[in-house]
């Protein structure tokens with residue numbers, strides 16, 4: 001092939017280790033910090049694109065870690081990108097996928113950076129490359145995960161007062177089922193009809209625990225139960241769905257279009273928690289949404305607790321989904337103590353409002369980044 005007119009000049013991986021505003025307790029781990037993996041791709045026409053991936057608690061949640069992403073991108077992916085045509089994200093991703101297996105999260109960060117640069121090059125918001133927006137703002141849920149009932153209620157009341165969130169997801173599964181349900185019921189009683197209360201069990205329950213728990217959660221007025229049992233147990237999910245009225249959402253069970261197709265075929269879920277990282281990137285997540293729409297599975301815009309880059313990339317894609325009945329949980333940057341953008345993302349009126357500029361529509365504060373990188377001990 002002839003030399004591309006616009007080539008990829010550099011692929012950099014930047015790790016930032018940032019404290020959270022409070023401990024964030026899940027059944028699998030308690031987070032006190034979050035490691036952002038930022039990918040910066042520069043092209044010969046002077047365009048720069050940014051992408052991001054995060055995990056939760058290192059390897060506690062999935063098979064990629066921030067450190068493995070860095071090594072795999074630098075060692076195996078960057079050499080396949082350098083010198084190649086920067087203007088076709090699809091061609092670059094096809095090339096990468098034909099040379100390596102797995103690595104959904106790392107590929108998502110690279111794909112996002114390629115799309116960001118290409119959208120900037122064309123002078124359009126990233127959402128335009130996915131068919132255009134059907135909305136300019138997205139409802140955003142907040143996760144109550146301090147581990148303490150009174151503290152969670154106070155936190156939720158503050159969020160309602162500030163008009164930041166009126167959908168709350170409670171992390172449960174670390175305690176006995178009845179104790180967890182009592183915690184959830186107390187929060188729902190305190191908030192009443194002002195808020196939608198949902199739970200995420202992060203696979204901690206057995207099927208019998210879930211059968212008991214889901215019945216009690218329905219009585220308590222909870223609106224949605226996320227991934228109560230092991231990700232691989234499709235049959236169990238199908239039985240739980242058939243025997244309960246409370247809607248069931250698949251999260252860890254959903255690693256892209258092939259899983260979406262299988263879950264839909266088995267009628268194993270009411271709702272997909274769509275995450276760009278879990279889907280291997282923006283295009284994979286778009287395909288998950290298409291399968292959901294075709295199969296009448298509800299859509300929810302999920303997060304891996306990314307910082308600003310992954311969050312706004314997800315928002316650009318989710319804003320193109322006609323049906324997003326369950327809203328989103330794109331609150332990641334609000335859980336972090338540090339801001340890496342020159343202008344922070346716009347959270348108000350219970351929603352995240354999308355920027356209108358080209359690409360991701362954000363401006364990274366590179367001086368702040370360098371400083372945080374040194375503090376993280378990850379500078380190079």
Ligand SMILES: O=C(O)C[C@H]1C=CC(=O)O1
Nearest residue numbers: 143200251303304305329
């Ligand atoms: O959904 C998950 O399992 C992971 C993540 C998303 C929000 C949150 O608090 O944790």
Ligand SMILES: [Mn+2]
Nearest residue numbers: 200226227251
């Ligand atoms: Mn979840």
